[in-house]
Amino acid sequence: MSFIECVDLTHIYNAGMENEMLAVENVNIKIEEGEFVAILGTNGSGKSTLAKHFNGLLLPSSGKCLVDGMDTKDEEHTYDIRRQIGMVFQNPDNQIIAAIVEDDVGFGPENIGLDPHEIRRNVTAALRAVDMEEYRHFSPHHLSGGQKQRVAIAGALAMNTKCLVLDEPTAMLDPRGRHEVMETVSRLNKERGITTVYITHFMEEAAMADRIFVMDQKHLVASGTPREIFRDIGAMKKRGLAVPMAAEMAYRLQQKGIRITESIINTEDLVRAICQ
Amino acid sequence: MSIELKNISYTYMPKTPFEHLALDDISITIPEGKITAIAGHTGSGKSTLIQHFNGLLKPSKGTILVDGVDIGKKNTEAKAARRKVGIVFQYPEYQLFEETIAKDIAFGPRNIGCSEDETQERVKQAMDFVNLDYDKYAHRSPFQLSGGQKRRAAIAGILALQPKYLVLDEPTAGLDPKGRESLMEKFRRLHKEKGTTIVLISHNMDNIASYADNVIILNKGKVTMEATPEEAFSKKEIISQAGLELPEVKTIMNELAQNGLEIQNNAYTMDKAVEEIIEALRRKGKC
Amino acid sequence: MLTDITLGQYFPGNSPIHDMDARVKIVLLFIYIVAVFLFDNHINYGIMTAGAIGVVLLSGLPVGTVLKSIKPLWWIILFSFGIHLFSTPGEPIFKVWNFVMTKEGIIQGFIISLRLVLMIATSSILMFTTSPLKLTDALESLMSPLKKIGFPAHELAMMMTIAMRFIPTLLEETDKIIKAQQSRGSDIDDGNFFQRAKGMIPVLVPLFISAFRRADELAIAMEARCYQGGVDRTRMKQQRLHDVDFWAGGIFSVFLISLIVVQFTL
Numbered sequence: 001m002s003f004i005e006c007v008d009l010t011h012i013y014n015a016g017m018e019n020e021m022l023a024v025e026n027v028n029i030k031i032e033e034g035e036f037v038a039i040l041g042t043n044g045s046g047k048s049t050l051a052k053h054f055n056g057l058l059l060p061s062s063g064k065c066l067v068d069g070m071d072t073k074d075e076e077h078t079y080d081i082r083r084q085i086g087m088v089f090q091n092p093d094n095q096i097i098a099a100i101v102e103d104d105v106g107f108g109p110e111n112i113g114l115d116p117h118e119i120r121r122n123v124t125a126a127l128r129a130v131d132m133e134e135y136r137h138f139s140p141h142h143l144s145g146g147q148k149q150r151v152a153i154a155g156a157l158a159m160n161t162k163c164l165v166l167d168e169p170t171a172m173l174d175p176r177g178r179h180e181v182m183e184t185v186s187r188l189n190k191e192r193g194i195t196t197v198y199i200t201h202f203m204e205e206a207a208m209a210d211r212i213f214v215m216d217q218k219h220l221v222a223s224g225t226p227r228e229i230f231r232d233i234g235a236m237k238k239r240g241l242a243v244p245m246a247a248e249m250a251y252r253l254q255q256k257g258i259r260i261t262e263s264i265i266n267t268e269d270l271v272r273a274i275c276q
Numbered sequence: 277m278s279i280e281l282k283n284i285s286y287t288y289m290p291k292t293p294f295e296h297l298a299l300d301d302i303s304i305t306i307p308e309g310k311i312t313a314i315a316g317h318t319g320s321g322k323s324t325l326i327q328h329f330n331g332l333l334k335p336s337k338g339t340i341l342v343d344g345v346d347i348g349k350k351n352t353e354a355k356a357a358r359r360k361v362g363i364v365f366q367y368p369e370y371q372l373f374e375e376t377i378a379k380d381i382a383f384g385p386r387n388i389g390c391s392e393d394e395t396q397e398r399v400k401q402a403m404d405f406v407n408l409d410y411d412k413y414a415h416r417s418p419f420q421l422s423g424g425q426k427r428r429a430a431i432a433g434i435l436a437l438q439p440k441y442l443v444l445d446e447p448t449a450g451l452d453p454k455g456r457e458s459l460m461e462k463f464r465r466l467h468k469e470k471g472t473t474i475v476l477i478s479h480n481m482d483n484i485a486s487y488a489d490n491v492i493i494l495n496k497g498k499v500t501m502e503a504t505p506e507e508a509f510s511k512k513e514i515i516s517q518a519g520l521e522l523p524e525v526k527t528i529m530n531e532l533a534q535n536g537l538e539i540q541n542n543a544y545t546m547d548k549a550v551e552e553i554i555e556a557l558r559r560k561g562k563c
Numbered sequence: 564m565l566t567d568i569t570l571g572q573y574f575p576g577n578s579p580i581h582d583m584d585a586r587v588k589i590v591l592l593f594i595y596i597v598a599v600f601l602f603d604n605h606i607n608y609g610i611m612t613a614g615a616i617g618v619v620l621l622s623g624l625p626v627g628t629v630l631k632s633i634k635p636l637w638w639i640i641l642f643s644f645g646i647h648l649f650s651t652p653g654e655p656i657f658k659v660w661n662f663v664m665t666k667e668g669i670i671q672g673f674i675i676s677l678r679l680v681l682m683i684a685t686s687s688i689l690m691f692t693t694s695p696l697k698l699t700d701a702l703e704s705l706m707s708p709l710k711k712i713g714f715p716a717h718e719l720a721m722m723m724t725i726a727m728r729f730i731p732t733l734l735e736e737t738d739k740i741i742k743a744q745q746s747r748g749s750d751i752d753d754g755n756f757f758q759r760a761k762g763m764i765p766v767l768v769p770l771f772i773s774a775f776r777r778a779d780e781l782a783i784a785m786e787a788r789c790y791q792g793g794v795d796r797t798r799m800k801q802q803r804l805h806d807v808d809f810w811a812g813g814i815f816s817v818f819l820i821s822l823i824v825v826q827f828t829l
Contacts, residue, residue, distance in 0.1 A: 387748030
């Protein structure tokens, strides 16, 4: 059984009303426990809408979404699902609720009614896991964007989440902040086996995933390993996306008659192919 | 002619416990007709710096000359000089407020006293430039647009002021790859066709590498480098000290050089890099 | 500039006053203020003033800071002093036109001012020594008996928490929008009242839209983190009484008893 599974999932906003809008159509997706998947797609391709189904923030208009075997439509399981799937959103400012870091991290555990001692333990462990323990008494207002996003990740970890769904967590950050977030996410995935769904516009970030899903015009149009996905530069560009710089360079070299047989997704690949 | 900053210092919240020297003795020149990039980490002072260009902030020390006029003065000449500088702030779509897109874009021209005909003409031109069809969109609410369209409508609002110097603060933040590229191409066209001087504020070094003629690196309120892109990207130390990264292309080229490929290693754009690699491989007899 | 406003008047510290439970502080402050307006014996004014000074000294706050807190209300104090000065009947000392200043008036005016000063100063000490968060929690806890009659104590406290979190963010945003519109040639500082009010529209509309967008995103984030109102919710930070609170309660009782004794025997 897959950890997250969408079957023929379709979502229509404001269904039956004048401004009804189809956002996601007939998506079938399976994400295994411990996997790191990236979702790519232009703005409006439906990827955020899809992600909001994973923890029942949105319910399918038709089809279904199963998390750990539980149907998100089943109200009995709503909070079980949300405990297991933590979400991090794009704007770091609009997801931090409390005026002190540790209180914010404790917000989730408080909501699910954990014992105060347990909450404190979880908060400390979560802050340590994202390397933010020394900031526990800070006001979020005084943190950098990357630090705020790490606090948001800690907020999910404090609920003992099994899976992180991150919706463009680095879009508003500078290079340093992006590194911090990427490094934290990939470490949590590797060391703790946290299933990770990572939505991004940065191809270099997606290249680090185990698998990539590509959304285009409300449909899931491709899935595969980064090597498989980034091999087809033409298809990616046609969908308004791109490929990592190293892949693009390899492609250009091939066009000029240089023989590169391997598929290239990062600098190491390219260096190996050229300087062998 | 140029924007010239002479010994600018700026202190935030002076005489409070939060007092903080945001800009420390900055002297730079933004030459007319070029694309100048200002790069720096969050908190390096770049946002504070650009707010001095049109007098939004007054320096604690120093003077700013726009085309030779001190914009700190309180006369009409200084006011006119300040208006030569247009600033597109980060996420400019958050300043849209009018009922219709055309009205929103007309806000600027009306404020600076353009006639009604002139205003309408400018609105049309600006919308045309950012690819928003006038007949289709002029009378729609800006809030019904998609994210990328909103961004373009907001930028049109600044373009309608027809600034001689256009300052862009992270103009592509949050856009998807296609949106990023097409927006940057529009600015390049503006620069080529109308000769608008562009100041590009960014931490995306690949963007800077593809577009800028000059690079200014800010770190902790100080200018740590003012150079051509080629020179700037050859100084990896200064770039990483400023919390920035080399352009991806440059990183790849450095790696190739380190692994024994004999390249000149001057390239920082894709086209040049491909040329250099091919040349090096030819010399090696690999193709 | 807008962001120059320093928000939250909390001064972190380790004094006994800082260490007290916020609920105890609020209750004792409430009783103290009632006492200040109830007891009118001159010796009691002395005792109550001494009490207030004692608390200031214990709190380790700079005396100047506490005095400064009175500044914004200076005009109200002066006004009530003036009213009592001239409106209290008694032995006249001075007469200007139709206004008669009396000896009783001076005393009454002085007393009223003292009461106001004591009330403001002690309330400020509460604000200065209690973090806004603890204050909110304490208010929620003190108001929770009212939940039974349908009073939304948890919701109010949550609103206060969020407001405190977002005030600096929104101030910063206002500053940005003002600057963006100024860059489009708008002169917010120019013209008469109506022109200025009209000039605020380009700032207020984006600000409201942004506030709603933030509220919307925040609501989604809260929902994603299992927020379901105050039902079955626990708190990480338990409010528990410590020795310092019992000491404070004891000392305050002695203080209160002596006030009562003085009031009714002297």
